[in-house]
Amino acid sequence: MILVVLDHDGNRLRKGSLEALTRARALAEALGTQVAGVLLSEGQAPVEEARGHVATLFVAELGPYTPEKWAAGVLAAAKDGVKAIVAPSSRQSRTYLGRVAYALKAGLLEDTLESWAEGGMVYATRYAYLNRVTQKVRAALPVVLTVKPNTTPLAEPLEQAGQVVALPIPPVPTVEVLERVQEEKKGVSLTEANVVVTGGRGMGGPEAFKQVEELAALLGGAVGATRAVVDAGWRPYSEQVGQTGKTVQPSLYIALGVSGAVQHLAGMNKSKYIVAVNKDPEAPIFKHADYGIVGDVHQVLPALIQAVKKLKD
Amino acid sequence: MKFVAVIRQVPDGESRLRIQGDRVDLSGATLILDQMDEYGVEEALRLKEKHGGEAIVVGFGPERTEEAIRTALAMGMDRGIHVVYEGYADPVTVAEALAPILKEESPTLILTGGQQADWDSQALGGALAEALGVPVVAWTTALELEGETARAKHDLDEGAEWVRVRLPAVFTTQQGLNEPRYPTLPGIMKAKKKEIRKVQVSLSPKVELLSEEIQEKARLGKVLDGKDPAQAAEELVRLLHEEAKVI
Numbered sequence: 001m002i003l004v005v006l007d008h009d010g011n012r013l014r015k016g017s018l019e020a021l022t023r024a025r026a027l028a029e030a031l032g033t034q035v036a037g038v039l040l041s042e043g044q045a046p047v048e049e050a051r052g053h054v055a056t057l058f059v060a061e062l063g064p065y066t067p068e069k070w071a072a073g074v075l076a077a078a079k080d081g082v083k084a085i086v087a088p089s090s091r092q093s094r095t096y097l098g099r100v101a102y103a104l105k106a107g108l109l110e111d112t113l114e115s116w117a118e119g120g121m122v123y124a125t126r127y128a129y130l131n132r133v134t135q136k137v138r139a140a141l142p143v144v145l146t147v148k149p150n151t152t153p154l155a156e157p158l159e160q161a162g163q164v165v166a167l168p169i170p171p172v173p174t175v176e177v178l179e180r181v182q183e184e185k186k187g188v189s190l191t192e193a194n195v196v197v198t199g200g201r202g203m204g205g206p207e208a209f210k211q212v213e214e215l216a217a218l219l220g221g222a223v224g225a226t227r228a229v230v231d232a233g234w235r236p237y238s239e240q241v242g243q244t245g246k247t248v249q250p251s252l253y254i255a256l257g258v259s260g261a262v263q264h265l266a267g268m269n270k271s272k273y274i275v276a277v278n279k280d281p282e283a284p285i286f287k288h289a290d291y292g293i294v295g296d297v298h299q300v301l302p303a304l305i306q307a308v309k310k311l312k313d
Numbered sequence: 314m315k316f317v318a319v320i321r322q323v324p325d326g327e328s329r330l331r332i333q334g335d336r337v338d339l340s341g342a343t344l345i346l347d348q349m350d351e352y353g354v355e356e357a358l359r360l361k362e363k364h365g366g367e368a369i370v371v372g373f374g375p376e377r378t379e380e381a382i383r384t385a386l387a388m389g390m391d392r393g394i395h396v397v398y399e400g401y402a403d404p405v406t407v408a409e410a411l412a413p414i415l416k417e418e419s420p421t422l423i424l425t426g427g428q429q430a431d432w433d434s435q436a437l438g439g440a441l442a443e444a445l446g447v448p449v450v451a452w453t454t455a456l457e458l459e460g461e462t463a464r465a466k467h468d469l470d471e472g473a474e475w476v477r478v479r480l481p482a483v484f485t486t487q488q489g490l491n492e493p494r495y496p497t498l499p500g501i502m503k504a505k506k507k508e509i510r511k512v513q514v515s516l517s518p519k520v521e522l523l524s525e526e527i528q529e530k531a532r533l534g535k536v537l538d539g540k541d542p543a544q545a546a547e548e549l550v551r552l553l554h555e556e557a558k559v560i
Contacts, residue, residue: 098439295539
């Protein structure tokens with residue numbers, strides 16, 4: 001069996017789950033086995049949508065996320081033996097699957113760009129050295145493999161919906177969640193977004209991010225920020241792109257008032273197209289940009305919003 | 314109380330990397346204590362200063378890792394343990410190598426970086442916690458001890474939360490947890506005399522590294538003059554729509 005972890009937001013499967021499904025199906029075909037899914041739920045989960053994609057769907061009701069409960073859910077679904085566990089890559093999955101991989105003594109292939117099976121081994125490529133180096137790695141079965149967002153075509157549903165199997169999970173020693181601090185979240189998640197619009201110190205202050213949000217929303221994208229911006233408290237840490245923040249690989253990355261420090265480049269240098277707007281023509285970001293405008297971001301950004309609106313009409 | 318920081322030595326993010334024979338060649342790179350692990354060292358020191366006890370640095374990696382262990386000792390850690398291993402090792406294998414040493418030390422808590430700056434793994438904290446049979450709190454931004462438990466704030470994929478966890482537990486760190494101190498000159502002198510216990514291990518990594526290469530994406534570098542913002546913006550949007558076809 002190949003077990004795919006179907007990540008979701010309570011209502012819908014995340015896009016990353018459909019990428020993970022595509023990878024899982026390819027591995028299942030090469031290894032001559034079936035795909036089963038597991039849906040881990042905090043109370044609400046898209047069971048109908050999920051069973052449309054797999055012959056067998058394990059569902060575990062676990063309450064608030066903790067790495068211990070999520071690991072227990074995956075291990076329970078995998079208890080009859082798995083060749084591979086495939087999951088969309090996220091900070092959470094890369095934490096609890098560390099537990100799972102250790103428990104199964106499995107090779108952990110993290111945040112993979114591609115994966116394939118050959119001669120009973122699973123091969124993958126992935127970034128290392130802060131996104132600067134591409135590694136090719138392999139591991140013997142079983143493997144635990146996470147799929148980097150925006151690397152893989154999305155899976156289509158099966159012709160027939162699969163059976164649902166409820167998984168009882170006994171309590172495990174874990175952390176107690178006291179309080180969720182919900183940051184105001186608009187639109188798509190940063191790591192899965194096809195378009196990311198990032199503001200840097202050059203934005204001048206938190207007010208200027210209203211227009212960054214506006215441009216991101218117009219393009220169906222997410223807002224990012226640099227370290228200087230989150231350190232100044234203009235934006236939440238969850239929006240930080242870079243070495244100490246999140247790594248993104250969208251089709252389009254727009255950097256506004258971003259100088260292009262190495263630490264920032266580490267989080268976005270694999271984007272398909274990079275656009276930079278900066279008043280300093282010598283800013284390092286231009287060396288990494290496909291398109292750029294040398295100009296005052298406070299004038300260029302409103303003009304960009306207008307131009308995109310015009311294109312949409 | 315006993316606070317352990319697990320660390321590794323990695324190339325500075327600004328160092329130029331070279332490829333030699335299918336592998337990253339670090340001979341010309343500046344090597345440092347992984348900045349994510351450094352937050353763990355700082356937090357262990359702060360906890361020790363507040364609650365008393367001992368702060369121990371456990372380093373994993375080749376002989377040169379001793380330099381990073383010395384840096385942590387110069388910051389104020391009491392003693393070091395160096396698990397000596399040359400070459401790539403996946404997080405499950407590293408956790409297997411460290412588990413017996415950590416069990417023997419029986420610490421109050423263990424800190425390690427949220428992501429490694431060389432192998433880009435985020436899984437060591439989770440794997441270590443599983444190896445020790447304790448909970449893990451990932452991407453911690455605040456940590457306080459309360460009796461036999463800790464109260465911590467940490468990031469989720471979306472948003473953040475406060476949790477309470479019974480100790481011992483593993484915490485992975487990130488920016489925002491603290492501001493690491495610089496080693497002082499007296500600290501550096503003292504560090505030279507502090508104990509570093511060497512533990513030689515022979516491991517069979519579960520993940521085999523086959524090759525490494527640097528794939529620089531060639532960028533178009535089309536830069537427009539923004540003296541007329543409206544005109545430049547329209548031209549940029551046209552290029553993104555017609556040439557790049559991304560909007």
